[in-house]
Amino acid sequence: MADLRLDDIEQMLRDTARRFLRQVSVERLLSWETSEDGYDSDVWSSMVGLGWASLTQAAEGGGGANLIHTGIVLGETGRAGLPSPLFQTLVTVLGLTRLGGDPAALLAERLAQGEARAVTVAPADPGRLVTLTENPDGTAVLCGSPVLTEWALWAQTFIVPARVEGAPERCALVVVDAQAGGVGVEEATSFDNERIGVVTFDRVVVPASGVLSADVRADDLETMLALRDLLRCSEMLGGARRALELSVQYATDRVQFGQPLGTKQAVQHRCADMLIALDGAWLATFEALWTASTGPASTRSIAVARFQAARACEQAVLGAAQLTGAMGFTREYPLNVFFRRVKAQQLRLGSVTSQLDSLAAEFLAVSEGV
């Protein structure tokens, strides 16, 4: 029977996450943002201890990962505004599990246990992936223009999905040491509280053992990157939901003209529209997560979720910025964290043009970039 409520386990997972993340205050968020590392390693260890970094590992018995559970936890870290390598770790574990072979599974296990630090280096636009040139002796060479990569400076290892030179339908999954010759990692500052690096591969020689898989189908890789977007949507939606909660709180507490501002219909209707849009995007996101957990992922559902979440989350933070007035504009009030994060996350999904192109390709059978 279809049932769109969280089941008991899902609810427990959400409640546990929410309880754990209560320690994330706006003061701590701001102090992490200006700190050296950009995150709290104790909080991170606890998250690993809670099993969150292993959520995208394939289930025992060969089943796929439970992406609904992953989406729920990311929704909560998003709602807390927490900067951490969790999202990158989950995506990397997922990519290793789905696309790599046995050696990849070993690495995935170490990431999931917090014993190694690796991030995925892949731009939002699959057309701009790094290129791998294969040598006859089994080694290969990676080349690519700079890729904006979250938590690049934190990572010891890069997992790189790459196009194979001369084989348009074939892709590869490559593991590269962050210190390897030809690998460039530069710090860059984004306007939210995540940490960004710019990664460049300048004729990086990869030993045969570094090529985890050399015959990934291009479609499977694109689906994997679409799943990354989908997980990002769930985190972004958590942040946008928090912006709505803050708006409602403010409108309830703030008295002007002798009444709480929340009694005004203009305020109520704006909040209602934010909720409708967020619920719609949330349902689209979780339907796509559910589909990918129970069978082959649907790129069509993901295209819908990406577009809806990108639009709804922006609507929510812009609404919140209006509804909370000057207070919402200050550093001490938490809204600014979500206002910045949600937009930056939306941008990491790629341009609205590319989102509409993929919807058009899915629903109208018109090729991208007509």
Added chain:
Amino acid sequence: MDFGLPDDSRRFLSELRSYLDGLNLDKVVAETLEDDHEAGPAGQEMLAQMGRDGWLGIGWPAEHGGRGRSAVDQWLYLEEMAYRRLPAGGLSITSVGPTLMKLGTAEQKAEFLPAILRAEVRFAVGYSEPDAGSDVASLRTRAVRVGDEYVVKGQKIYTTGAHDCSHIWLAVRTHPTETRHRGLSVLLVALDSLGVTVQPIYTQADTRTNEVYFDDVRVPVANLVGEENEGWAAMMVALDFERIFVYAAALKDFEELVAWTRVFPSEKSPLIADRTVAHRLAEMAADLEVARLLALRTACIIDTGVVPTAEAAALKVWISELRHRIATEGLAIVGEHGQLKAGEDAAPAAGQLEHQYRAGTVLKFASGTNEVMRDIIAQRALHLPRARALGKVYG
């Protein structure tokens, strides 16, 4: 969370599809294209046939001749009918019947329920009055009890279908002094009763609705639904059964629009090849998916035995605004040829864009205006504070 449809629902849907495939429904579709608020003669004939074949009352329990299926199945049924541009029996089936099952007397159930399923009894809904629109609790039509009859006096307006329905589900004021929500009652009134006058009101969509006058109309007390002066509760129960709004009619409009953009102005260089056009269509497609999910969510909530309030309001706002937007933006995409009226051969998308442009504003203010829906969402789901009571202003 489970977004999957059970096998049993899929089987049900495919049975329904093959049943409908076997009927000749061209005339019914043509009627719907002209007026999708109300079934025409061919539509009524189809409904009677479906009633005989056991295809009405999908959600009705077996003891009342229905199939006792889930709200999700009922929703699938309504979507299938809407997608094929077929009437589905309207409020008599989805709302009046189920309300009678809950509040009606044994005699009322025996008299009305089988007749509704045979499509012999069809109810118009008499809530709105000239001075009671969005604020329906201010209605003034009076019913005074005289012996075992009520004597009804007053006027209803926008009573759709009153000219060819058999009965009216009539909200009246029975208490002499109570105001607003208190002192109302619901009566089941035969429209051929002495003293009922129905006059047409024609609309910008070329459809008909009505004004209905009640001039000392005598209604047996046996036709009171629930308790006297507790009519508001009956109206709310009826409303609760009216929460599944379908999206497939909008989907069909959209698909016809897309088909048009593939061949216009020519197949070689169609509108859809323009990236701006494709993007506007793509956005509608994504919004239709959300409409489907909001509808599925509402049906699922009903299946858990809970009445969806804010969720149904969200669905209603989304679907009504989307359907009208598809028509309005669709015409903007079409451009000059969009001005051609439904019925013209060269009218784009079977004329449904311009027709819905004219007809589709109604859903945004009827069945609870979207402004009130947003109030409900803000107050029930987000718990924003209500404004101070207006006291006697409405008195």
